[in-house]
Amino acid sequence: MLRGKxxxxxxxxxxxVMFLLLAFAGDAIAMPPYPGAPDDPQSATMAQALHQQYIDxxxxxxxxxxxxxxxxxxxxxxxxxxxxxxNILCILVRFPDLAPISAxxxxxxxxxxxxxxxxxxxxxxxxxxxxxxxxVDLPSSIGWLTAPNNNAYYVNxxxxxxxxxxxxxxxxxxxxxxxxxxxDFSNYDNDxxxxxxxxxxVHTGEGAELTGSVNDIWSHKWxxxxxxxxxxxxxxxxxxxxxxxSANDMTLGVFCHExxxxxxxxxxxxxxxxxxxIARWSLMASGSWNGSLGDSPAHFDAWxxxxxxxxxxxxxxxxxxxxxxxxxxxxxxxxxxxxxxSASDEYYLVENRKxxxxxxxxPSAGLLIWHIDENVSDNNDEWYPGHTAFGHYEVALVQAxxxxxxxxxxxxxxxxxxxxGSTSNTAFTPxxxxxxxxxxxSESLVSVTNISAxxxxxxxxxxxxxxxxxxxxxxDPPLPESFSVEQNYPNPFNSATVISYSLQNAGEVEIEIxxxxxQTVISERQDIGQPGAHSFEWDGRDSNGNExxxxxxxxxxxxxxxxxxxxxxxxxx
Numbered sequence: 041m042l043r044g045k046x047x048x049x050x051x052x053x054x055x056x057v058m059f060l061l062l063a064f065a066g067d068a069i070a071m072p073p074y075p076g077a078p079d080d081p082q083s084a085t086m087a088q089a090l091h092q093q094y095i096d097x098x099x100x101x102x103x104x105x106x107x108x109x110x111x112x113x114x115x116x117x118x119x120x121x122x123x124x125x126x127n128i129l130c131i132l133v134r135f136p137d138l139a140p141i142s143a144x145x146x147x148x149x150x151x152x153x154x155x156x157x158x159x160x161x162x163x164x165x166x167x168x169x170x171x172x173x174x175x176v177d178l179p180s181s182i183g184w185l186t187a188p189n190n191n192a193y194y195v196n197x198x199x200x201x202x203x204x205x206x207x208x209x210x211x212x213x214x215x216x217x218x219x220x221x222x223x224d225f226s227n228y229d230n231d232x233x234x235x236x237x238x239x240x241x242v243h244t245g246e247g248a249e250l251t252g253s254v255n256d257i258w259s260h261k262w263x264x265x266x267x268x269x270x271x272x273x274x275x276x277x278x279x280x281x282x283x284x285x286s287a288n289d290m291t292l293g294v295f296c297h298e299x300x301x302x303x304x305x306x307x308x309x310x311x312x313x314x315x316x317x318i319a320r321w322s323l324m325a326s327g328s329w330n331g332s333l334g335d336s337p338a339h340f341d342a343w344x345x346x347x348x349x350x351x352x353x354x355x356x357x358x359x360x361x362x363x364x365x366x367x368x369x370x371x372x373x374x375x376x377x378x379x380x381x382s383a384s385d386e387y388y389l390v391e392n393r394k395x396x397x398x399x400x401x402x403p404s405a406g407l408l409i410w411h412i413d414e415n416v417s418d419n420n421d422e423w424y425p426g427h428t429a430f431g432h433y434e435v436a437l438v439q440a441x442x443x444x445x446x447x448x449x450x451x452x453x454x455x456x457x458x459x460x461g462s463t464s465n466t467a468f469t470p471x472x473x474x475x476x477x478x479x480x481x482s483e484s485l486v487s488v489t490n491i492s493a494x495x496x497x498x499x500x501x502x503x504x505x506x507x508x509x510x511x512x513x514x515x516d517p518p519l520p521e522s523f524s525v526e527q528n529y530p531n532p533f534n535s536a537t538v539i540s541y542s543l544q545n546a547g548e549v550e551i552e553i554x555x556x557x558x559q560t561v562i563s564e565r566q567d568i569g570q571p572g573a574h575s576f577e578w579d580g581r582d583s584n585g586n587e588x589x590x591x592x593x594x595x596x597x598x599x600x601x602x603x604x605x606x607x608x609x610x611x612x613x
Contacts, residue, residue, distance in 0.1 A: 070259065070260040070261075071249045071258065071259040071294050071297055071298060072249070072297075072307065072309045072325065073252075074329060074333075075319075075320070075326040075329055114347070115349035117230070117231050118348075120230060120231035121230060121231070124167075124169060124171055124172040125172045126172065126174065126230050126237065127174055127175055127228045127237070128174075128237060128239075128240065129175060129223065129228045129236065129238075129239050130240040130241070131182060131215050131218075131219050131223075131240070131241050131242070132144055132182065132184045132241075133186075133243055134186055134244040135186075135189070135190050135194075136188075137190040138191045138244045139244065141283065141286075142288045142290065143288065146290070147179040147180075147290075148179055148180050150291075150292060151173070151175075151179070159173060159299070160173045162296050162337065163299075165339075165397055165398055166323075166340055166350060166398070167348070167350040168350060168351075176227040176228075177222070177223050177227075179242070182223065185218040185219060187218070191245065193206060194206060194211040195255055195257055197255060199256070200256075200258065201258060201262075208257060208279050209263075209265075211241075212239070212279065213264050216239075216264075216269065220270075224270050225269040225272045225274065234271075235266075235272060236269075236272050236273065236274045237276075238276060238278070238299065238303075239274055239277040239278070240278050240299075241278070241279045241280070242279075242280055242282055243257055243279060245257070245283075246281050246283060246285075247281035247284070249294070250284055250333070256281070259278075259279060259281060260278070261276070261302055262276075262279075263275050263276050263277065264277065278295075278301065279298075280295055280298060284333050291331075291332070291333050291334040292334065293333070293334020293335065294328065294334055296323055297323055297328035300324050300340075304348075305324050305344050306434070307324060307325070307418065308322055308324040308341065308344070308434075308435050309419065310422065311418070312420055313449075314449060315419075315422035315447050315448065316449055316452055317419040318341060318419065318435060318436070318437050319403075319451070320401075320402065321393075321403070321437055321457070322339075322340060322344060323338050323339065323344070324344055326452050327402075330402070331400070336401045338399055339369060339393075339399050342368065342374045342390075345372070352372075352374070353374040353375060353389065354374070354376065356504050357380065358381070358505075359503040359504075359556055360501065360502045360503075361589075362499050362501065364498075365407065365500060366392060366497045367393065367394035367496055368392055369397050369399050370396070375389065375390040375502065376388070376389055376390075377389075377390065377484075377502060378486065379505070385413060385414040386411075386412065386414075386479065388409055388410060388411055388484070389409070389410040389412060390407060391407070392494075392497070393405055393458065394494070403454050403455065404453070404455040404456075404462075404494075406440075406458025406494035407458055407460075407488070407494075407498055408457070408458055408459075409437075409459065409468055409488065410436065410437060411436040411479075412434070412435055412436075413433075414434065416431070418433075419433040419435060421433070422447040423436075423447065424447040432479055437457060438468065438474055439456060439457045439474065440456060440459040440460065440461040440463055440465040441461060441462065442463075442473050442474045459488070460492075465491075466489065467490075467591065468487065468491075469487040469489060469591070470483045470486075470487070471608065472610055473532075485504055485505050486504055487501070487502070487591060487592050488500050488502055489592070490591065501591060524542050524605075525539070525541045525597050526539070527607055528540075528595065528607070532609070532610035532611070533580075533609070533610075533611060534580075534612045534613060535580065536577055536579045537609060538575050538576070539578065539597075540573065540574070541575070541576075542571075542574065543574070547600045548566070549566045549598070549599055550563065550565050550597070550598045551564045551565075551566070551595065551597055552595065552596045553594070553595045554593065554595075554596070556591060556592050556593070561582045561588055561593065562578070562581070563583065588611065589611075591611060592608060592609075593609050593610075594606055594607070594608050594609075
């Protein structure tokens with residue numbers, strides 16, 4: 041069921057129709073503006089101007105409720121038939137004053153031929169062949185249909201998103217009427233719910249997401265008053281341009297992105313342009329432009345892939361050492377981590393992204409750690425240390441270099457984002473930088489350590505809890521004022537650290553260091569003959585002299601086998 045929940049009765053009054061038209065305006069979602077080519081200052085300048093226009097455009101769209109994802113159950117729709125093949129129709133429409141310069145057969149290949157560079161091939165790759173987009177009517181078999189009005193009537197100096205009837209809703213209604221008799225719309229209701237699934241419309245001319253012109257249509261997903269054809273209602277649509285610069289140069293990125301909205305996914309770029317969202321790391325953000333003008337769009341991020349049912353996750357509930365993390369592009373392997381493996385709307389997802397297939401133009405490769413909060417509905421409110429604005433993203437990328445460049449609107453992704461990345465960061469823990477605390481500031485207990493170099497298969501240690509209850513400091517007797525232990529320094533450390541403590545009275549001190557499983561790494565006894573300040577230096581080695589893995593460790597000091605104190609530290613490599 042690829043549509044919002046709606047009930048429509050044939051023969052409704054004009055007042056009801058007008059109400060529906062106003063309601064449908066809330067379902068429009070647009071293609072992100074062109075972000076510019078990487079390392080090209082001229083295109084970056086052009087992109088900045090486009091983004092400013094997009095900001096101005098958003099104000100009007102928000103008044104209509106625009107940028108709301110479709111209310112659908114895509115996984116239920118996928119299960120509605122035993123086959124992966126789903127019929128999705130594409131109609132080509134021209135204007136009387138704007139003739140096509142691209143062949144209608146070009147869109148047969150761009151959308152439906154199962155070869156590299158097509159919409160069908162992309163969705164086969166990212167869904168692991170679970171979704172195969174096909175059609176009964178190739179665009180060339182229908183041909184370019186001529187709308188009854190000129191281009192300006194529908195675009196109206198407002199990107200085609202103005203008030204009905206001078207907008208794309210009317211253009212799509214006209215296109216559907218023109219196709220009636222040429223197309224049996226009943227072939228496109230894949231789940232037999234009475235609605236055509238995911239209509240695509242291609243209009244002659246360029247797209248405003250690249251040109252920035254108010255006289256061009258900005259590609260978007262929206263909806264029309266349900267139109268009954270062949271016993272099926274046409275409702276949701278996505279509209280895209282004929283070409284970027286010249287005949288037959290249109291790419292698949294904009295088509296794949298808008299279909300993502302038809303399938304129920306939100307935009308994951310920041311639609312008010314105050315930040316970059318998740319940038320070039322996902323199809324649902326600026327990754328729809330990856331490659332040359334979107335000819336190699338990024339895969340979905342881990343969260344989107346799970347939402348569509350193209351992959352499931354492995355929930356980490358116990359500590360796992362040396363966990364194999366194969367690249368997600370070919371394995372679909374994703375890990376979920378949160379406190380003790382508990383269910384929560386806030387959590388982390390971990391995936392290994394490799395520059396392969398349609399992901400070949402990612403900014404870099406390595407372990408991506410996503411901070412998810414499903415209590416949030418979009419990526420419009422960025423958060424980073426020192427930023428006072430309220431809110432945070434629904435889907436945020438934890439950037440290994442801790443520079444927060446996506447949130448600060450500085451770039452579209454770089455080599456410092458994945459782990460270990462350009463900063464060789466191999467640990468993500470409650471004490472690391474960046475750290476794994478929740479948005480509220482509480483410890484999530486999530487640790488991803490010993491992260492290997494980027495590759496086809498990476499490895500990492502996963503943990504979501506403290507040491508065992510047997511070593512829980514809450515069970516220890518209270519610490520007397522005559523005994524104090526300082527936090528080790530430096531912390532985190534990568535070669536050696538010093539544990540300082542002081543005694544009011546002389547006594548025997550035992551210093552024990554545990555790993556996150558509660559296993560003893562090293563134990564030292566010191567017979568302290570004098571009260572006062574003392575210290576112990578640990579070089580990151582166990583009792584056998586072997587260097588321990590990077591990660592979270594705990595140290596406990598006992599005085600005369602009765603007084604205890606426990607603290608936590610982070611060993612980095």
